Every structure is written in C-alpha cells, then in structure tokens.
Amino acid sequence: MSDTELLHKSKPEPVRRLEVFTGTGRRRVWTAEQKAQIVAESCGDGETVTAVARRHGLTPQQLFGWRRQTSRQALRPAEHDTPAFAAVVVEERRPAEAAPVAPVAPSGSQMIEIVIGAATVRATVGIDPTWLGDVLRAVKAVVP
Template sequence: MCAKNSFLTSLGVEIYASGHRRWPDEVKARVVADTLQPGATVNAVADHYGVQPNQVSAWRRLAKQGKLVLPAILAEEPVFASLVVCDTPPAVHSYDGRAADEGIRIIIGEVRLELAADTPAVRLAEIVRALGAAPC
C-alpha cells in the first residue's frame, strides 16, 4: 500500500480495489477546514490529501450550505469579535415616543441589552464575555 493510501486509511477513508474512495463527513470537514487556514490554497490542500481540487471545492460548497459541519477551531490565542462604537443620533426616541436616555446598547442576534452610559468598562467586558460563552 502506498504512503498516500496509508495516510488516508489512517484518517478513516475507505479505499476500494477499484481505486474508489469513500470519504467520511468528518474527513471532508477536516479537508475543508484546512483550506480555511491562513495561506492555504484549495490546490495545495487537495494535493496533500490526494483529491481533485474541484472535489474539495464541492465540499466547501456543502459546508457553506450547512450540509457539512466543520470542526471547531481551537485558537492558541484569544479571539476577539469586532465591536462597533458609534454616537447616537440626537433624534433617537424610546419605544414609547419619549426621548431616549444616552446609554450603551449591546445587540447580539435577538438579544438586546441597554445599559447606563456610566456602566464601568470592567462590567461591560464581563457581560460581553458572558454573552460570548452562552450556549446557542
């Protein structure tokens, strides 16, 4: 057995006598995840796994459509989400038509938090961290 087949078999790819391969979804997801690494190209990843680049592109489309679940990426350093801070226009009104008090709004999907403008930065960081850790 050649080294490439040995490598693929160790990943769980079934290789038939005809040369046909059956790729488990977990392995497809790993291949797609490898294409998302900084500096990676579809061609280089395809060559590494011994598969045609168009097949890797097809797996990427499946992942984009949510039909192929990619493995979680464990970051070695903290990952930060972007935070946009903007001035509130002066004509903003509350839901009941009164002028809105100045404050801090945190909106994540369906969750909307409104905090006092003098909320300490440490408390804001705790809230944002807790929202990021909350299960969906």
C-alpha cells in the first residue's frame, strides 16, 4: 500500500456524469437538393449563416462547409461538357482592291488576324499558343 492511499481524504470524489445515447443519434443524411436549398437560403439578403443553420438544426461550420463545397463545384468545369468552338463567319469574296490587307511580317511569314469587337489581334504563324490564348482572354475581358 502506498503512503498516499493511507492519507485521510477530506473531500469526497466529485460525482461524474455519464450519458448514454440510444437510437440513431443526431447524424442525419441530407440530399443534394436539401443542401442546395439551405445554402441558397443562407445566401439570401438579410440572412446570417448562424440563423439559417439553427433553423435547420445544423452547426454554422457545417453550413459554411456546404457553401465552400458549392462554390468549388461551380468553379470546376463539368466533366461532360463538350469542347467549345469559335463561330466562323464566311464573307463573300470581294475584289482584290477592296479587300483589306494585313501588313506583311518582316520575315515574310504568314499572319492570322483575329477580330474581337473593335479590336484586331494579328499573330504570325508559329506563335506560342499559350501566350496567344492569354492575349485573346485579355482582349475579350475589355472589349464589349
């Protein structure tokens, strides 16, 4: 026997609480439609996430998680989308003197001319496609 067991204890041991959960508990399964409706409700004017979460028996953290998941899915391109193609406009042939001519590149190589609204982008053959894509996105962003 140790000497600490022989000491007189002036205070009784505190009563410990024991909870027994029966049934399925509070874990619920939400359908995608229910989640979408609750997330949309939380994004409404004058609504706080906490108030919407309380109304539906959720924690605010769970609702914030659903909102984050929804925004990520909206930013992710759909896997079943078909490739997009640019519209091609074919004009009737004009007489040579009436057709606009792009200036010849210094090296004598061919050029492609892309017209977006009022902007015209000219690129030589063999240009880096990534760079050209960046330029076209920038032009589309500023040209109506």
